[in-house]
Amino acid sequence: MNLNGFLDDGSGASKLLSDVPYNNHFSFSVVDTTMLGTTAIASSHSRPFSSSGLSLGLQTNGEMSRNGEIFESNITRKSSRGEDVESRSESDNAEAVSGDDLDTSDRPLKKKKRYHRHTPKQIQDLESVFKECAHPDEKQRLDLSRRLNLDPRQVKFWFQNRRTQMKTQIERHENALLRQENDKLRAENMSVREAMRNPMCGNCGGPAVIGEISMEEQHVFQIRLLLEI
DNA sequence: ATACTAATCCCGA
DNA sequence: TCGGGATTAGTAT
Structure with a gap:
């Protein structure tokens, strides 16, 4: 990502943020295949910065809405392994990192990760703070966590991950520029060699x-x- | 397969 | 104690 709002996917072809498609996060393939578009920003093709013109399917406490429809949030869905998994409402976020469930695998002390995504509203707010300050202090984070109904640790993790993401995006962009420069020099070198041969x-x-x-x-x-x- | 994201673990300042 | 790096795990494309 350069700071002018471009995404670089490493292929050397930067994309305008507004060209990056949205996608959904929850695949309720068994219970309700219409549960789409609820937490749109932080996806694999997500926009690291919130941009203007977002049409967000906002999620409210304990409910998910799309096109005016209201859904119960604690809906059983299938994980990729086919296990039944409970989706988590926004109000569940505070437990997301403090749950005491144990991994049933052979690593008894490790906590089992429950997959969840922050809501578009949460991400939008986090992004707007991040744009102003990538290193909010504890008070700012606490403020945000209260406002967004997130655990303070989740806010901390989010900024940590966001900084890492930003760093890798900048690195990718710089790599793409270096690659371009390298190709240019290589071509120049070839033509000089050719001129010397004849x-x-x-x-x-x-x-x-x-x-x-x-x-x-x-x-x-x-x-x-x-x-x- | 690969990318992305939320979270965890560990280490150094 | 905190932040950063490396890593894990769930999910989307």
């Missing part, structure tokens, strides 16, 4: 013959040939 006479424009050029020119030419190896 030296032209400065006077008549025809092919140069060693005997016809000065000793000094011969010397330069020989050095160039050596450098070519």
Whole structure:
């Protein structure tokens, strides 16, 4: 990401933020396949900065709405492994990092991660603060957490992850620029080599013959040939 | 397969 | 104690 609102995906082709499509986060494939578009910003093709003109499907406490429809948030859905998983409402966020459930696998002390995404409203607000200040102090974070109904730690994590994301985006952008520069230099190098392989006479424009050029020119030419190896 | 995101763990200042 | 780096795990494309 450069700071002018471009996304760089590493392919060298930057995209305008407004060109990046939205997508949904929850796949309620079994219970309700219409549960789409509820937490749109922070997706795999998400816009790291909130941009103007967002049409957000806002999520409110304990409910998800789309096109005016209201859904219960604690709907059973299927995880990718086919297990039943409960989706979490915004008001559940405070528990998201403080839950005491244990991993049932062979790592008994590790907490099981419950997948959830912050709501568009939360992300929008977090983004707008981030634009002003990427390192909010504890008071600012606490403020935000209260306002957005998030655990203070979640706010802390969000800013941490957002800074990391920003860093990698900037690195990608810089890499793309360096790659461009590299390609340019490589092409230049090739054409110089080609010119040296077929030296032209400065006077008549025809092919140069060693005997016809000065000793000094011969010397330069020989050095160039050596450098070519 | 790959990218993204929320969260965790660990380490150094 | 806090932030950053590395990593994990759930999900979307």
